[in-house]
Amino acid sequence: MLRSSRLVCRLALSMLWMLAAATTAQADKRVALVLGVSNYQSVARLANPDNDAAAISDVFKRMGFDIVELRRDLGVIEMRRAVRDFAAVAADSDMAVVYYAGHGIEVNGANFLIPADARLQSDFDVEDEAVPLDRILQAINPAKRLRLVILDACRDNPFAERMTRSVATRSMGRGLAKIEPATADTLIAFAAKAGAVAGDGDGAHSPFATALLNHLATPGLDLRLTLGRVRDEVLKSTGRRQEPFVYGSLGGDTVALVPLIAPKVDPDAESQRDYEFAAQIGTREAWTSFLGVHGSGPYAVSAHAALDKLDAAEKAREKADLLRRQAEQQARQKNEDVKKQIEEQAARQAEQAKLQVSEQARRDLEKERQRIAEQAKRELDDARRQVAEARRQAE
Incomplete structure (x- = not known):
């Protein structure tokens, strides 16, 4: 005011x-x-x-x-x-x-x-x-x-x-x-x-x-x-x-052959200065304050246009933020899916590895049992031969 x-x-x-x-x-x-x-x-x-x-x-x-x-x-x-x-x-x-x-x-x-x-x-x-x-x-x-x-x-x-x-x-x-x-x-x-x-x-x-x-x-x-x-x-x-x-x-007054006529006053000069100041700040509050003082005139039109641009920019920014959040959510979900897939694959590989280890142990045990049986058979055969030899000598 x-x-x-x-x-x-x-x-x-x-x-x-x-x-x-x-x-x-x-x-x-x-x-x-x-x-x-x-x-x-x-x-x-x-x-x-x-x-x-x-x-x-x-x-x-x-x-x-x-x-x-x-x-x-x-x-x-x-x-x-x-x-x-x-x-x-x-x-x-x-x-x-x-x-x-x-x-x-x-x-x-x-x-x-x-x-x-x-x-x-x-x-x-x-x-x-x-x-x-x-x-x-x-x-x-x-x-x-x-x-x-x-x-x-x-x-x-x-x-x-x-x-x-x-x-x-x-x-x-x-x-x-x-x-x-x-x-x-x-x-x-x-x-x-x-x-x-x-x-x-x-x-x-x-x-x-x-x-x-x-x-x-x-x-x-x-x-x-x-x-x-x-x-x-x-x-x-x-x-x-x-x-x-x-x-x-001459007396004390200014005497000029060419009078100094003030330049034509621009009725929009004050509005222009305030517009330029608001443009330097560039915020919604600055433009709203400007329009509160200069509600009409060519600079008011420009100020409304500036506000419209701010609205459009804000909407675009909100849309961009939404898209960014959606992309981040999708990235997190994808990351979790990939992680789950990796974990499941690791579990399967571990189970397979476990099964493979158990089968190998069974085969190894079978081989060892067969080896012991064969050795026992050889030893038994040797013992039988010795008994037979001893019997023969005894005879």
């Missing part, structure tokens, strides 16, 4: 967990904007951003994001419009993610994404020809639970080398500048820490994109742990030359 109560409790908790996970997965609206720029018009082409963007887009789709927009090799006007349109998509979302692969630049402490048609002959052109990171953050700001920007944009920037400075005091750093998001529950993941340069990679994807592809879709994994694993993999794959960095903070 207690066991049945525990089973009911476990089933109830499992159903509640699954319902809660499924409800969370259904309630969260997750949207993503994926940007990649490889074909720059004024500088050398980057090998991997277009490939990285396409692969990351596919991952977001496999993760079940409600909306995934992939845009590649956009000019400045198109990129700004893409960000504006995505702002409308992110307005009622729970999680909004922007991924960018391409060149980026930091000017006077502000970070910019560089579109395909940018020329950037001077630092004054940046506001006109590039898209500020702040605009991206503004676009995803309405998202309720998570705002995430992933920038694989710290590549060695060829624009910086040829840009002239319109104001002598205006700074232009190497890589991107450190940023602290003003809004809570916002993370900005750089492919390399502020002021450092990230590699484009020699393979099909950059080291940062490769690590993202390996870890982003892990179900139920908190985003901070996901990005931590990405960091560890990039450090390892680049010989510690490149260290991704994350800016911003």
Whole structure:
């Protein structure tokens, strides 16, 4: 009875967990904007951003994001419009993610994404020809639970080398500048820490994109742990030359891009476990106990079949025991008959031997009597001759 109560409790908790996970997965609206720029018009082409963007887009789709927009090799006007349109998509979302692969630049402490048609002959052109990171953050700001920007944009920037400075005091750093998001529950993941340069990679994807592809879709994994694993993999794959960095903070709750949905509860799981346990014991008592708890269902049918087999085996064993006892009885009777026959034969042989001994003794006695008679006759004959001889001499 207690066991049945525990089973009911476990089933109830499992159903509640699954319902809660499924409800969370259904309630969260997750949207993503994926940007990649490889074909720059004024500088050398980057090998991997277009490939990285396409692969990351596919991952977001496999993760079940409600909306995934992939845009590649956009000019400045198109990129700004893409960000504006995505702002409308992110307005009622729970999680909004922007991924960018391409060149980026930091000017006077502000970070910019560089579109395909940018020329950037001077630092004054940046506001006109590039898209500020702040605009991206503004676009995803309405998202309720998570705002995430992933920038694989710290590549060695060829624009910086040829840009002239319109104001002598205006700074232009190497890589991107450190940023602290003003809004809570916002993370900005750089492919390399502020002021450092990230590699484009020699393979099909950059080291940062490769690590993202390996870890982003892990179900139920908190985003901070996901990005931590990405960091560890990039450090390892680049010989510690490149260290991704994350800016911003999240609260104490687990925030996962892919919710962990409990596996479907098998209504026969408890019955299966008890069935396997009963099968290990294999006795009539075990199967009877099992059927007392699980009187119906597929495993109950199997349990009845197991009991039938036990009945058949018991009957077969009883029949075999009966046949064995009969065979033993027959063997004992046969043994007694043979023993009796041997004893009777021995008695007959003994009697015959006795008769044979008596006949031989009689013959021997007759022979001895005949011998004595013959000897007595010879002696008598001798005596008669002696008497006759003595008479003759006397005469």
